[in-house]
Amino acid sequence: MTVKFTARHFRAHPEIKQHALDAVKRLDRFFDGIIGAAIVLSYERATNSVKTAEINLQVYGTVLSATVKSDDYLKSIDASVQKLELQLAKYKTKLRAKDKSKVRSIKEKSIQ
Numbered sequence: 380m381t382v383k384f385t386a387r388h389f390r391a392h393p394e395i396k397q398h399a400l401d402a403v404k405r406l407d408r409f410f411d412g413i414i415g416a417a418i419v420l421s422y423e424r425a426t427n428s429v430k431t432a433e434i435n436l437q438v439y440g441t442v443l444s445a446t447v448k449s450d451d452y453l454k455s456i457d458a459s460v461q462k463l464e465l466q467l468a469k470y471k472t473k474l475r476a477k478d479k480s481k482v483r484s485i486k487e488k489s490i491q
Contacts, residue, residue: 380404382415382418383418385418387422388421391420391452395453399452400418402457403434409471412439420432430449430452432447434459434460443463445458
């Protein structure tokens with residue numbers, strides 16, 4: 380899996396960058412068909428800034444995306460990874476359901 384990291388309008392601290400990369404690489408435990416990932420960190424306003432973490436996962440046939448805004452980058456990253464875990468679980472069940480229906484139709488054709 381290739382991971383691209385972008386920090387918009389600021390230079391990310393190495394700890395934040397490493398945390399984001401580790402969190403995204405942990406998603407391989409849930410689904411091994413992840414092709415690539417893009418992590419984008421940005422902020423709004425200089426005072427009382429709202430930190431935004433956007434993670435886009437490329438999987439076969441689609442792109443899963445999660446965007447979270449909070450007062451801390453680490454919280455935003457963790458929350459967006461949690462969202463992606465749920466999206467990956469849903470994607471896997473849909474993928475398995477499609478595969479089962481294809482297998483059933485092939486078996487029915489071979490029986491007849």
